[in-house]
Amino acid sequence: MSDSPLTTTSYNAYSRWLHWILAFLILFMIFLGWSLEDQDTLRRTRFDLHKSVGMLILLLSFVRIGVRLAYKAPPEPPMPRWQALAAKALHIGFYVVMIGMPLSGWLLVSTNVRPIPFFGLFDWPHLPVPKTEALHEFFEEGHHLIAKLIIYGMVPLHVLAALKHQFVDKDTVMQHMVPGLTPKPILNWRWILPVGIIVAAFVLGRFAFLGKPVEKPAPPPTSTASTASTAPAEASATASQASASETSSVSEKVTSWTVDKAASSIRFATSLEGDAINGSFGGYSARIDFDPEQLDKSRVKVTIDLASATTGNSDYDGTMKGPDFFNVPASPKAEFEAKSFTRKDATRYVAHGTLKLRGVSKKIDLPFTLTIKNGVADMTASVDIDRTAYGVGAGAYAGTDAVPAKVPVTIKLRARAA
Known part of the structure; x- marks a missing residue:
């Protein structure tokens, strides 16, 4: 059993890596969104990066589902039935939004003319949808609604639930994704992974892609x-x-x-x-x-x-x-x-x-x-x-x-x- 990628208290290594990569990308997208509309020289870069990362999340989400089906999850610790059902619902909900969020963005972009330059490597193709204002607004509303659900609901709830299991229930839930992260002591070096993910996503998403302010051109000397x-x-x-x-x-x-x-x-x-x-x-x-x-x-x-x-x-x-x-x-x-x-x-x-x-x-x-x-x-x-x-x-x-x-x-x- 020691050679198995699945232990009794943690997911397999592939699932763990995908979990933290997706966690970083989702947090990065949230923090990047804070500066999407800022008028500076890198505004276009932020939009292109936002779209590219969204497509990457879509691809990795399907890979994550495949790995999840191939490997069994570790057993859940004893907990009230309502907590188990809530955890399962939140887990499934994350899979839904990790696909629904980028998919709605893909549909939104497809109602426009500009393709998605996937990390500058190639143009991600549009979906075959009509380029109408009504459809554009529909997909835009749906995209923003899912974003609010993730930012203000699912991510905070997921983090708070994990902290509750770690410090209140003192069970093995956090060890599913961070093997060896026991409830005590609190200053465990393995906290570097989750804390580092959050800090890196915040710093890169909020500050790494800010350009110089764009100055408005002076009005021409003659009348327009x-x-x-x-x-x-x-x-x-x-x-x-x-x-x-x-x-x-x-x-x-x-x-x-x-x-x-x-x-x-x-x-x-x-x-x-x-x-x-x-x-x-x-x-x-x-x-x-x-x-x-x-x-x-x-x-x-x-x-x-x-x-x-x-x-x-x-x-x-x-x-x-x-x-x-x-x-x-x-x-x-x-x-x-x-x-x-x-x-x-x-x-x-x-x-x-x-x-x-x-x-x-x-x-x-x-x-x-x-x-x-x-x-x-x-x-x-x-x-x-x-x-x-x-x-x-x-x-x-x-x-x-x-x-x-x-x-x-x-x-x-x-x-x-x-």
Whole structure:
């Protein structure tokens, strides 16, 4: 019997190791959860680690059940029947939540576009569930409910019951998982294992994955789409003066410009659950008739091929072009057209136009800088587009928790006089 992995007072070595590994991982997840929402440079790392550890707990839980079925448990010490039933119920409950908790998280993530980067080794596949807002919220509520059950109910109850058996009942229950840990003396070196598990999980989960605070970018010096519509009265006066000056001058043909696409770009930036996403539109056409001295006759129309949007991530690109976002099959183009311009100073202007996206047209003011030299025009512009105003982001993405409402768009154009 001395060579058997099962003794009369303890589980076999495999079960013990799995018990303490799972105990560490569960406690680590609890303590890591305290800082999941903190805004710092490692926020994305914490979320990815949270998901990866969850999948690892799911796998090890099945292994633990297999080992439990292969090896008999040690006999329980004498105790009242209600305590034995309560212990058995709690034991079974832990198996249920160790599977239910990561499974609900897996289902929750599967309603989103971003895969689970399993410890950076590979992308854990999604479950085949619809990516709808209702289903996302359902799984999120279930996931959080199980988390509360574990944090505020099962773990404290399990720990308190173990301590009661050790110091009040003075039986062999703690020896099931820590062989030789007799009720006396209290300063037994074998306490290193359970206490060390708790301390290590707390330190690593709470402090090891904190980054530097993320500073919010300073607001741009020029007005964005959301604020340009409320520009001060002096802008209107400037526009009127410019218009009067232009109409009083000798009318000339407005210069047409041809875009040099090799030196031009239309880029956008957003994020998914804090993960930065940067992309661009490779396909677009532009009709530009613009003259700083004839703003009243200037016209600009840019047509963007939404199917050309790319972020470098095939999962993001596919979802972005799908029905929840651009819905490319139904609305393949976005159009910006401006027929009115305001000159702010020698190089700064505002184009007052309309953006049409997903069949929705909205007035938008686009601040830009322009320099013209030797027949070559260089223009840069930046504006925040409210995606929700155009219905971009439906289903699970209709809210702004996962994907921000404002999408910064940066335009850089170089054009030559035709």
